[in-house]
Amino acid sequence: MESNINIGVIGYGYWGPNLVRNFSEIPGAQVKTVSDFKPELLAKVQARYPKINVTTDCRDILTDPKIDAVAIATPVSTHFDLALAALQAGKHVLVEKPMTTTSEQAMRLIEEAEKRNLVLMVDHTFVYTGAVRKMHDLIATNTLGNVYYYDSVRVNLGLFQHDVNVIWDLAVHDLAIMNYVLPFQPYAVSATGISHIPGEPENIAYLTLFFENNLIAHLHVNWLAPVKVRRTLIGGSQRMIVYDDLEPSEKVKIYDKGITINGNSESVYQMMIGYRTGDMWSPKLDMTEALRTEGLHFINCIQQSDRPLTDGKAGLHVVRILEAASQSLKKQGRLIELNIAEVAA
Amino acid sequence: MESNINIGVIGYGYWGPNLVRNFSEIPGAQVKTVSDFKPELLAKVQARYPKINVTTDCRDILTDPKIDAVAIATPVSTHFDLALAALQAGKHVLVEKPMTTTSEQAMRLIEEAEKRNLVLMVDHTFVYTGAVRKMHDLIATNTLGNVYYYDSVRVNLGLFQHDVNVIWDLAVHDLAIMNYVLPFQPYAVSATGISHIPGEPENIAYLTLFFENNLIAHLHVNWLAPVKVRRTLIGGSQRMIVYDDLEPSEKVKIYDKGITINGNSESVYQMMIGYRTGDMWSPKLDMTEALRTEGLHFINCIQQSDRPLTDGKAGLHVVRILEAASQSLKKQGRLIELNIAEVAA
Amino acid sequence: MESNINIGVIGYGYWGPNLVRNFSEIPGAQVKTVSDFKPELLAKVQARYPKINVTTDCRDILTDPKIDAVAIATPVSTHFDLALAALQAGKHVLVEKPMTTTSEQAMRLIEEAEKRNLVLMVDHTFVYTGAVRKMHDLIATNTLGNVYYYDSVRVNLGLFQHDVNVIWDLAVHDLAIMNYVLPFQPYAVSATGISHIPGEPENIAYLTLFFENNLIAHLHVNWLAPVKVRRTLIGGSQRMIVYDDLEPSEKVKIYDKGITINGNSESVYQMMIGYRTGDMWSPKLDMTEALRTEGLHFINCIQQSDRPLTDGKAGLHVVRILEAASQSLKKQGRLIELNIAEVAA
Amino acid sequence: MESNINIGVIGYGYWGPNLVRNFSEIPGAQVKTVSDFKPELLAKVQARYPKINVTTDCRDILTDPKIDAVAIATPVSTHFDLALAALQAGKHVLVEKPMTTTSEQAMRLIEEAEKRNLVLMVDHTFVYTGAVRKMHDLIATNTLGNVYYYDSVRVNLGLFQHDVNVIWDLAVHDLAIMNYVLPFQPYAVSATGISHIPGEPENIAYLTLFFENNLIAHLHVNWLAPVKVRRTLIGGSQRMIVYDDLEPSEKVKIYDKGITINGNSESVYQMMIGYRTGDMWSPKLDMTEALRTEGLHFINCIQQSDRPLTDGKAGLHVVRILEAASQSLKKQGRLIELNIAEVAA
Known part of the structure; x- marks a missing residue:
């Protein structure tokens, strides 16, 4: 077909093969060239x-x-140069997460893409899973009531990275998910963590994200855990979600549980807090491979000149938080403001 | 029997009935009187x-x-006055955790008990479970190698407290366990959290505890979770533990897993981190009810004039951390030093 | 209260204490006397x-x-004599399951109770749990469509019985549940099993129950299993249930799954069988202790001269199957007819 | 390489692609030709x-x-003709399980392979997994003591077969595993089951296998279950195994549990049965893909003129039991003798 989008894939390490496989099977696209500096x-x-x-x-x-x-599926430190060169060469760009190593770089890419009317998309893969899209819909339709907290544990043994800490490697997934499903942006972050290997980046970290509207988020990431855990709790005033990505089928469970408050009493000691328990249900999820859905969306955005769901701005939001979290981490939990207004500007 | 220890139990609410039941069945002890201000x-x-x-x-x-x-099994705010009065009346004291609401109070009780040669014991119940004693032994015999982290999740729906936040209610258990099983004391704490009910104490909180020797601890407590979780990971350089208190029998699992480092390379990029996976085993645990073991220990300490495992100093350590964590919580994660030296003095 | 039902409990071994505790707390009833031949x-x-x-x-x-x-909470072999004597003395009777050791005895008790207008109830405890009552309702309202199978695994380590085999001890629970929730009675049984201790009754057994209407049931019971399992699958043409009694809260899960058949093809090889997957949900269950619900029902039946849900006939159905299954077991799976008509007569 | 074994693969449906992929990556082998009647x-x-x-x-x-x-990876009904033709053409043969549709056919293939000195191997894949090989070793080294029972549940939703019942499709896996890990052969089988789709083969079945030496086996297979289960219990006089093939890593768990018997009492009622509980451990398993291990073994047997672990005789044993089980199934559990002597002859 003449109108097929021709794609070049830079980097064929861990993730590149998945990109090539999916773009090879997507109608309307074809992979023309793959580059990697390793001939094998x-x-x-x-x-x-x-x-x-x-x-x-x-x-x-x-x-x-x-x-x-x-x-672009290369190490993070090369994302900016490659993406900028690609945009300047007039190519649409899909870049691995995290988008760049600094928010300045992210803003520069956004600017370049806008100037040239090119699609700039960040590969926040989880956003394109059936589970995350279902959670987005549940929250968007107010099924949870007011969202109270987002709490994720993402731990396993390996793969240690040499150039970025565990936050840039694992928390980035949760930040991308949160950016999509939560109704608000955080205003500050406090992070703690440690490196157990001298000279290497932190392999354990804990992030707390503060939001307006009584919402809090916490991410717990670890490269040195004996078991693999991928579990997120999202609490709301009406219902609560348990999202376990390792469950083969029932990944998302919605609990009709919560508290009820008899608030018109004179003293908190007389305030009655009741516990409400109802049904649990686990909705059927679209089991399409996320990268296929994402690839189709990328191609579609190019063809329709549309803005992707995980555009440069989404990538920037995530990088901004990663930057601030790494700052906080160095200072053992000191609160770092996120200057969202500046980002939004 | 003449030589039986006669016990008075103050408070017959949530925990008092367990104390009365256990002391009623322990040889060498008998409950003489129970007090509570509620006649029913x-x-x-x-x-x-x-x-x-x-x-x-x-x-x-x-x-x-x-x-x-x-x-003494009354609300925390009454512990100090009741314990002090009991010691001044020449009674040995077993007091619920947390021991007191301030570390000053805790030090005052320790002083009073020492002056009078009375047993002062804090009811850190988990320390007397088969699971926690097994973990203590595993760490004490260096089975884990260097301990890298202690990471606990303790969440469920309810029971909201009006007078203390979730840290004083739930994290106290982990702090008591850590005080027993870990080889070091933390030097500082950073805590974050939030209250979802106006005017009520924080119902979600996250604590990071900093130690010397490359050790870090993190506690995650929540009164508003859709599912009950009681799970602790303890990572070491040689082996790692998963402790799940909700497992009916295999509560403690030891994983012969870890990383190996080829450290003599010139650059971190060439440093090879390998992953080691071996057997898992779950040791048989003593399933005696913890409170029975603890009650026997209390009676024995009285009879032998011994210092209990969970003595006033253990109680003080825990209260000191709770105090500091609550301070940090109010300041969104600001690092609070623990002044352990002062405590140890 | 004058109008209280006075209850005598015979047998204070494993189950008797539960009967005494529940009847002590039920309004309208009181335990007057307990007998046991062991003074301790x-x-x-x-x-x-x-x-x-x-x-x-x-x-x-x-x-x-x-x-x-x-x-009556004594060994099975004594049920008949004690229940008969109690009925002849004009007492209403609640007897442990299995009701008797033979179906003749069961019929004799039914006859005696009917003659004297007394309540004869069999302690099929599971029938009074929230989980089993919910499953009954789901099937009764046709939520599953046509019921295809009932498949239960009930295994654990211990408690070996000396006088009855594992069928009479464990399968009796499933037979009582089936008698309540399934729309039909089985017409024949095939059972296999073995004893691993010379001279002792069978400690492992497998029962297949044949029904009309395309329904089959299978029970798997074992006293010598390394893990405890209490899991039942109930398959239907529209939906399927997983009932796991060891789950702390979500004991009953309903899966909107099944097959669809394109049946109007000429050859079975062209018949298309499709697989349908939808939501799963887990309904809130009444968590009242089953024995309390059952005790209230017993008292109510006495006061209202009503027939209990688990009456003598339900007990007889279960004993009839146990008898036939034990016969089949001796003959390594030989099919034994159940002569339901005779029972129903 | 000149000395490479050239392989032809017949059938590229469900399993063929796995054969082609593995033989393509095995040193010493190469796939020369693939045949299938479907051009797509x-x-x-x-x-x-x-x-x-x-x-x-x-x-x-x-x-x-x-x-x-x-x-050969074609439907069962074609195995015999294709394998016979291949042997007669002087080719070594690896044939999918079940080996043939009758034991006569299986014996004919064994005879032909022996006459021609060709390797005849049946693709009992599970025998080549790390989990099954570990269980074999545990039993062979008497870790379990006397083996008391083998009890497997293998259920899921789909894939319904048109030409064979669920026994030939699913129980075949357990029979192949049993043939490898158990120290004895069964002497008789009783099977029950049912078809829920008119005109189609049985989709649920239960097999009991009787052995000498106090050993019993039971297989539970179902194409119409709401959840996927792959769980086997193997009980022994000293220890017991739980093998859960769906566990990502700890697939095999060994429980140091059992009963102890005080046998020198005069009456069974005084015979004391005690319960022994010790540690559980889960050994590290070889995680090599089974089909790779199996392929290497096939190539090696050809090169060394060795007899494979899963040779024609192993295939025949399994077919013999499948035949007998299907016979028993039609007669609702009637015991069918297996005439092992004849097989062994």
Whole structure:
């Protein structure tokens, strides 16, 4: 087909193969070239996808006029330069999370994409899962009532990163989910954590995010846990969610539980707090692979000149919090303001 | 028997019945009198234990020369006055946790007990469970290697307290356990949290405790969770523990897992971090009811003039941290030093 | 109160204490006398319930004109004689399950109770749990569609019985539940099993029950399992239930799952079987202790001259199946007809 | 490499792709040709493995003199004809389970392979998993003591088969595992079950297998269950195993639990049965994909002229039991002897 979007994928390490596989199967798209500086990874591409070009020089992608869009799956520290070069070469960009290493870089990319009318999308994959989309809908339709808290545990053994701490590697997922499902943005963050390997980044961290409207969020990430846990509680005034991503099918459970308050008493000691327990239900979820849904959305945004759900601004919000959390982490929990207004401007 | 220790129990609300039941069944002890200001609770005592005296005035216990020891199971705010009066009346004291509302009060009780050579014990019940004693032994025998972190989640729906926040109600359990099983004391704390009911104490809180020696602890407590969780991870350089108190039998699991580091490389990027996975095992635990073990220990300490495992100093350590955590909580995570030296003095 | 029902409890071993505790707390009833041939058990009654009379001779209960009803919690082999004597003495009877050791005995008790217009109730406790009553309602309102199967696993370590095999001890629970929730009675049974201790009754057994209307049931009972399992699947043409009695709260889960058949094809090879997956939900259950609900029902039946839900006929149905299953067990699975017509006559 | 074993794969439906993928990655082997009568499946082979030949006529494989071995992954009803033709063409054979539809066919294949000195291997995949090999070793080294029972539940929703009942589809896995891990062969089988779709094979079945030496086995298979379960209990006089194949890592747990018998009493009523509870442990398992281990074993057997672990005789044992179970199923549990002696002859 003439009108197919041609995609170049830069980086074929951990995530690149998933991008190539999904874009190969999406109607309206085709992967034209894959670049990686390791020839042995390119050999895998050739063995599996004989029609895809491979190169060790990503400039071959950036300068190819037939390539419409670039997907970047390289280490975080290279995201900014590659994405900027791609935008400047007139390519639409899908960049891995976290978007960049600083919010200044993120803002620069947003500006460049807007100036050129190009799609800039951040690969916040979880946003495109059936589970997260269901939770978004539940909150958007006020099923939980007022949202009281978002509380996530994301721990496992490995994979230690050398260039970023555990917050940039794992908490980024929760921040992307929160940015999508929660009705508000946090105004400040306090983070604590530690590194157990001298000279290496923090491998355990805890973030508390403060919001207006009585909402609080907490993220708990750890590369050195004996068991894998992916569990989020979202509490509301009417109902509460348990989201366990390791459950094979019932990933999202909604509990019709909460408290009732008899508030018109004169003293708090006489204030009666009651506990309400009702049914639990677990809705059927769309089980489409998230990256397929996301890839289709990327292609569609390019074709329709639409703004993606996880656009540059979403990426910037997440990077802003990651920056602030890392600052707080160095100062053992000191509260860091997020200057959301500035971001929103 | 003449030599039986006679016990008076003050408070027959939530925990008092457990104290009375256990002391009634322990050889060498007998409950002589129970006091509570609610007559309907005393009626329950009479129906079930016709030989026990009941009174609405706790002074009947404090002034009874035949009573050797007093167990105090009243609201926290009353602990200090009642315990001090009991010690001044020459009684040995077992007091509910948290020991007092301030560390000054705790120090005052310790001083009074020492002056009078009386046993002062704090009811840190979990310390007397088979699970916690097993974890203590595993750490004491260096089975975990260097302890890297202690990480606990203790959440459920209810019971909201009016006079203390969720830290004083739930985190107190973990602090008591940590004081027993960890080889070090924390030097500072950062706490965050929120109250979702106007005018009421915080119902969600997160504590990070900083230690020397590369150790960190984190406690996560919540009165407003849709599910009950009681799960602690303890990570070490050699092995790691998962302690799930809701498991009916295998409460403690030891994972022979960890990382290995090839440290003699020139750059961190070349430093190889390997992941080691071995067997898991779950040791048989002593399933004796903790309060029975604890009651026997209390009686034995009185008879042998011994210092209990959970003595006034253990109680003070916990109160000191609770105090500091509440301070930090009010300041959204600001680091509060614990002045352990002063405590140890 | 003059109009209180006076109850005598015969047997204070494993289950008797639960009967005494519940009848002591039920309005309209009071336990007047407890008998057991072990004086040490009676001492426990006296310590805990000073107002209840105790005796080692159950005839003191049977001949006491002030006693209206007798609850029998003795070994199975004694049920018939004790229940018959109680009925002949004009007492209403609540007898432990299994009702008797033979169906002839069960029929004799039914006859005696009917002749004398007395309440004869069998203690099929599970029928009075919130979970089983909910499942009954779901099936009765056709929520499952046509019921396809009932499949239960009930295994644990201990308690080995000397006088009855594991079918009479554990499968009896499922048979009582099935008798209540299923719309039909089985017409035949095939059972297999084995004893691992020479001279002792079978400690593992498997029962298949055949019904008309395309329904099958299977029970799996074992006294020698390393883990405790109490899990039942009930499959229907529209929905399916998982009932896990060890779950603390969500004991009953309803899955909107099933198959769809495109049946108008010419060959089975072209018949399309589709799989339908929808929501799961777990309804709130009444958490009242089953024995309290059951005790209230017993008292109410006596006062209103009503027929209890678990009457003699329900007990007879269960005993009839137990008899046939034990016969089949001896013959390694040979099908034994149940002659339901005869029972129903 | 000249000495590579050339493999032809017949059938590219559900299992064929796994065979092709594994044999493509095994040193010493290469897939030369794949046949399937559906061109659209062959197109997938070509897209993914451009060097492999494809054909809709399996005779192209059977007559190719360069092909040394044939892997057969077609419907059961075709196994015998294809395997016989392959052996007669001088090819080594790896055939899907169940090996054939009758034991006569299985014996005929064994005979043909022996006559021609060819390797005949049945794809009992589970035998090559780390979990099953660990259980084999535990039993072989007498860790369990005397094996008392093997009890498996293997249920899920779908995939309904049209040509074989659920026993041939699911119980075959357990029979293959039992044949490998248990020290004895069963002498008889009793099976029950039902079909819920008119004209279709049984979709629920229960098998009891009788052994000498106080051993019993039970298999529970179901295509119409709301949840997926893959759980086996193996009880022994010294220890017991829980094998849960759905656990991500701790698939095998060994419980140091059991009963102790004080047997020298005069009456069974005085015989004391005690319960022993000790540690549980879960050994580290080899996580290599089973089909890779199996493929390597097949290649090795061909190169060394060795007899495979899952040879024709193992396949025959399983088919013999499947035959007998299906017979018993039609007669509602009637015991069917297995004539093992004849098989062994």
